Amino acid sequence: MATGVSGAGARSVERSAFLDACRREAAPHRPIWIMRQAGRYLPEYRALRAKVEFETLTRTAELAAEVTLQPLRRFALDAAILFSDIMTPLQGMGVALTFEPAPVVREPIATLAQVEALPALVPERDVPFVLETIRLVRAGLPRGVPLIGFAGAPFTLMCYLASARPSKEFVAARRLLYAQPLLAEQLLTRLADAMAQYLAAQARAGAQALMLFESWAGLLAPREFARFALPAVRRTVAALRSSGVPLIYYVNQGAALMSEVAQLEVDVVGVDWRLGLSQVRRILGPERAVQGNLDPAALFAPPQAMRQQVDAVLAEAGAAPGHIFNLGHGIWPDTDPDAVARLVDYVHEHP
Ligand code: CP3
Secondary structure, eight states: OOSSSSSHHHHHHSOOHHHHHHTTOOOSSOOBOOTTOSSTTSHHHHHHHTTSOHHHHHHOHHHHHHHHHHHHHHSOOSOEEOOOOTTHHHHHTTOOEEESSSEEESSOOOSHHHHHHOOOOOHHHHOHHHHHHHHHHHHHSOTTOOEEEEEEOHHHHHHHHHOSSOOSSOHHHHHHHHHOHHHHHHHHHHHHHHHHHHHHHHHHHTOSEEEEEETTGGGSOHHHIIIIIHHHHHHHHHHHGGGOSOEEEEETTOGGGHHHHTTSOOSEEEEOTTSOHHHHHHHHOTTOEEEEEEOGGGGGSOHHHHHHHHHHHHHHHOSSSOEEEEESSOOOTTOOHHHHHHHHHHHHTOO
């Protein structure tokens, strides 16, 4: 069970604007964290990466914890996110892959025999270093800054698992949905169960919120999203209800899918910048918090113009509690860290 995230007593010692917003409660300031906040735009990350391979970073708890904490030392961010990758638990399940830098699976899944050969995930046995990273990060985080654990959503993982090379189209994975729908459903079910185990173990180790990344949802028509991607996420989410921590579903390029997404019982929906947050909130209704959605490109605007872009996101989000400021997708590797500092400080000026 995570500590310090529920109960009035715990809250008063360890108040967190991020967790307040996840629960749609008024926060002392607008919380902000940044997707991919630990990574290549930070010189200190590049310095470490020059000596150590990415995969080694993810598998060595002391190093993964260090990288997780790097952005927190520079910026007054309201949450940390575990440094790892969505493919890390699949490696733990025996899937051979390399990061080039995007994940490339050695034997893409195309047959029922391959699906059936995928073992269940036992996090304590298969990815103990992830759980150890979480314990180390919790020990090193400032008070009141929670740690977000994460996993890939089943369909997004399937995109990488079924494709020989990641492209922006993922033709092999999408072909499977139409050519072998029952195989696709079985694969998605296995992934849903594995990610439920994975995220529950992260919460037990100390993660105070859990996020599912649906990075490739935008490839699907609403019907296929509703038939394949959504039931799999729903299965993961249902298994995590008892974990007691807020659940976040990030859906990239999901503007056309938002009424389907609204059916998912998560606390927070994260979105990209292609749909304004007022519309997102209208479709999702009052029982979901929202996270987003500044275009990562806006960090390249001159300071005053960037502040206007932030104002526009805040105006769209409206005054109701339950908005976590973020980018609409991961920060670009060539972003100036000073622009991030200006962004965080400016967002914090707002209630
Ligand atoms: O602070 C953080 O958010 C960093 C932790 C993190 C990484 N990957 C580290 C990483 C997280 C949350 C992820 C999630 C992830 N990985 C997603 C979902 C989020 C999204 O961007 O949509 C996806 C689709 C992946 C798959 C993946 N892994 C890609 C496409 C790539 C290469 C390109 C890229 O964006 O960096 C990776 C490798 C990877 N994962 C790197 C990092 C820092 C780069 C590795 C390096 O340093 O060479």
